[in-house]
Amino acid sequence: MNNKDSKKGLKIIKPGFFSLIQDEGRVGSRKYGITISGVLDKHAYYWGNFLLKNDNNCASLELLWGGCEFKSQINTTIVATGADTEFFINNKKMPMWQVINICKNDILTFGRVLSGIRVYLSIAGGFLTDIYFNSRSANIREHLGDKLQESDTLICKEYKNYNKNDCIATPARYIPDYKKPLNLRILPTFSFNDFTATQKELFFKQEWEVSKLCDRVAYQLIGEDQIKNIPDNFISEPMIAGSVQITQDGTPIIMMNDSPTIGGYPKIGTVVSLDLAKLAQTTTNHKIHFQPMRIKESQQELSIFLQFFNRDIRVSQQ
Numbered sequence: 590m591n592n593k594d595s596k597k598g599l600k601i602i603k604p605g606f607f608s609l610i611q612d613e614g615r616v617g618s619r620k621y622g623i624t625i626s627g628v629l630d631k632h633a634y635y636w637g638n639f640l641l642k643n644d645n646n647c648a649s650l651e652l653l654w655g656g657c658e659f660k661s662q663i664n665t666t667i668v669a670t671g672a673d674t675e676f677f678i679n680n681k682k683m684p685m686w687q688v689i690n691i692c693k694n695d696i697l698t699f700g701r702v703l704s705g706i707r708v709y710l711s712i713a714g715g716f717l718t719d720i721y722f723n724s725r726s727a728n729i730r731e732h733l734g735d736k737l738q739e740s741d742t743l744i745c746k747e748y749k750n751y752n753k754n755d756c757i758a759t760p761a762r763y764i765p766d767y768k769k770p771l772n773l774r775i776l777p778t779f780s781f782n783d784f785t786a787t788q789k790e791l792f793f794k795q796e797w798e799v800s801k802l803c804d805r806v807a808y809q810l811i812g813e814d815q816i817k818n819i820p821d822n823f824i825s826e827p828m829i830a831g832s833v834q835i836t837q838d839g840t841p842i843i844m845m846n847d848s849p850t851i852g853g854y855p856k857i858g859t860v861v862s863l864d865l866a867k868l869a870q871t872t873t874n875h876k877i878h879f880q881p882m883r884i885k886e887s888q889q890e891l892s893i894f895l896q897f898f899n900r901d902i903r904v905s906q907q
Contacts, residue, residue, distance in 0.1 A: 596742070596744045597662035597663050597742065597744070597747075598661075598662060598663060598716070598717075598742050598743045598744040598745040599659040599660070599661055599662070599697070599712070599716075599742065599743045599745065600659065600660045600661075600662055600740070600741075600742050600743075601657075601658075601659060601737050601738065601739055601740060601741045601742070601743065602658040602659060602660055602696070602739070603656065603657055603658040603739065604657060604736065604737035604738055604739055604741075605652050605653070605654065605655060605656040605657035605699070605737065606653050606654045606656055607653040607654070607736060608650060608651070608652045608653065608657055608736060608737040609650070609651050609726075609727040609729075609734070609736060609737070610648050610649075610650060610651075610716055610718045610725050610726065610727050610734060610743070611626065611627055611628040611629075611634070611648065611649060611650075611651045611725075611726045611727065612627060612628070612646050612647065612648040612649070612715075612724055612725050612726050613627050613628070613631075613645070613646045613724070613726075614626045614627020614628070614724055614726050614846060615627070615722050615723060615724040615726065616723070616724075617723075618722055618723075618724075619827070619829075619850045621722075622850055623722060623731060623733075623850070624728065624731065624846065624847055624848060624849065624850055625829075625830065625846055626724065626726035626727070626728040626731075626733070626846050626847055627724070627726050627846050628649065628651055628709065628726075628846075629651065629707060629805065629845060629846055629865075629866065629869030630671055630707055630709065630866040630867075630869045630870055631862070631863075631866050632765065632863070632866045632867075633670040633671035633707070633709045633765075633866070634649055634670070634671075634709050634711070635898045635900070636668070636670050636686065636759050636763070637649055637668040637669075637670045637709050637710075637711030638711055638715075639898055640668045640686075640687075640688050640711075640757060640758070640759065641666060641667075641668055641688065641711055641712070641713050643711065643713065643714065643715055644715070645898060645899065645900055647711070647714065647715025647716075648715045648716040648717075648718060648725040648726075649709050649710060649711040649712070649715070649716070650709065650710040650711075650716065650737075650743070651707055651708075651709055652699055652707065652708040652709070652710060653706060653707055654702055654706060655672070655674045655675070655699040655700055655701060655702045655708055656699065656700070657697075657698070657699045657737075658696065658697065658698045658699070659696070659697045659743075660694065660695070660696055660697075661691050661692065661693060661694065661695045661696075661697065662693060662694075662742070663693055663745070663746075663747040664690075664691070664692050664693055664747055664748070664749075665690075665691055665712055665713050665714075665745065665746070665747055665748045666688060666689065666690050666691070666712070666713040666748055667688075667689055667691055667697075667710060667711065667712050667713070668686070668687065668688055668689070668710075668711045669683075669685050669686075669689075669699070669708060669709070669710050669711075670685060670686050670708075670709045670711070670759070671685075671705060671707050671708045671709040671870070672702050672703075672704065672705030672706055672707050672708045672767065672870060673685065673702070673703040673704045673705055673767065674699055674700065674701065674702045674703060674705075674708050675698075675699070675700035675701045675702075675703070676697075676698070676699055676700070676708075677696075677697075677698040677700065678691060678695055678696065678697055678698075679695055679696055680696075680698075684758075685764075686758060686759040686764055687757060687758040687759070688757040688758070697710075704766075704767040704768045705765075705767035705870040706869075706870055706871070706872050707869060707870055712745050713745075713746070713748035714745055714746040714748060715745065716743050716744065716745050717744045717745055717746070718734070718743065718744070719734070721733040721734060728847050730806065730847055731847075765867065765870070767867075767870045767871070770875075770876040770877070770878070771864075771867055771868065771871060771875065771876065771877050771878070772864075772877075772878050772879075772880055773843075773860050773864045773865075773867075773868060773877055773878070773879050773880070774860070774861050774864050774879075774880050774881070774882035774887070775831075775833060775857070775858030775859060775860050775861070775879055775880070775881060775882060776858055776859050776861060776881075776882055776883075776884050776887060777857075777858050777881065778832075778856045778857065778858055778859060780823075780855050780856055780857070781857060781858060783820055783855055784835075784855070784857055785818075788816050788817075788818070788819075789857070791812075791814055791816050792816060792835075792841070792857060792879060793878075793879050793880065793881065795812050795813065795814055796812070796813075796876055796877070796878060797810040797811065797812045797841065797876070797877045797878070797879070798810065798811045798812070798873075798874055798875065798876060798877070799811075799871050799872060799873055799874065799875045799877065800873065801873050803871075803872060803873065804845070804847075805845050805846060805847040806844075806845055806847045806848050807842050807843060807844050807845055807848055808842070808843045808845060808868060808871075809840060809841075809842050809843075810840065810841045810842070810843070810877065811840075812839075812841075815838070815839040816835060816839035816841075817839055819835050819836065819837050819838075819839060819854075819855060820855055821837050823853055823854065823855050824853060825851045825852060825853040826851060826852070826853075827850060827851055828844055828848070828849075828850070828851060828852045828856065829844070829859065830844055830845055830846050830848065830862075830865060831843065831844060831859045831860040831861070831862060831865045832844040832848075832852070832856050832859050833856060833857050833858050833859065833860060833879075834852055834854035834855070834856050835854060835855055835856075835857055836854050837854075841857075842854070843860055843865075843868065845865070845868075845869065858879075858881070861882060861887045861890075861891070862891060863890065863891060863894060
């Protein structure tokens, strides 16, 4: 992490539980066995950069469970999106999903998380940390980048105040409610038909819960009725974020951004990327249902989302 005394930005007072720099991720990296990484909740991440008029791939902070504190060494502009959290500047409560000017010596505090689990702090121009394989995203499992450490400085440029005639807040209709039960839409994979009608019915009809095993690598689910007789003759094959593997004991495991690039369990489907962002804001005991989705419908919905933020659908699917 860049920490040169001659450069300024946000000085870390409290790093929080698990705080990482993330951008869109390592596009095209899987062929080298390197996972894509990148932000888990692109909806929150894109809105932060959109409001700041940043390039869409500017690096932001992904803060798990809050509990962070920073001191600004510059005058700049920020947006906090994602999980509903107690957010303060100089002990004054501040709004989420809205552009805020900060000044040199301001203290930014992220306290208790009220709903959701991941907060995104975006800053004008993005955080200028080291680049590994064309991305600033940290992946601790692959030793790319680091967790935030006390007394480090996250380098960023000084910016003048935003124009008050600009859009400075996310409209309420676009701010998610992270407390709601979650319906995850999935696209059938080529191995979908290797599952029996009974197995597929059990997968789609029952209610699942997020287990304690949930992180940036994968979310493991718990159900009352076990999916039995899962085939065990699969060899390892490529997989992506959103792949839903079913283990031999009938447990669904949803791959996330830091997952391995190959896996040997049969895959019943792939969670669409817009729903995967919602899953990333859930934790243990959250209720989940699955429902099938047609690929054409998924592509149309994703295209509308990405066009709004001026992104290329090919980048999102890497």
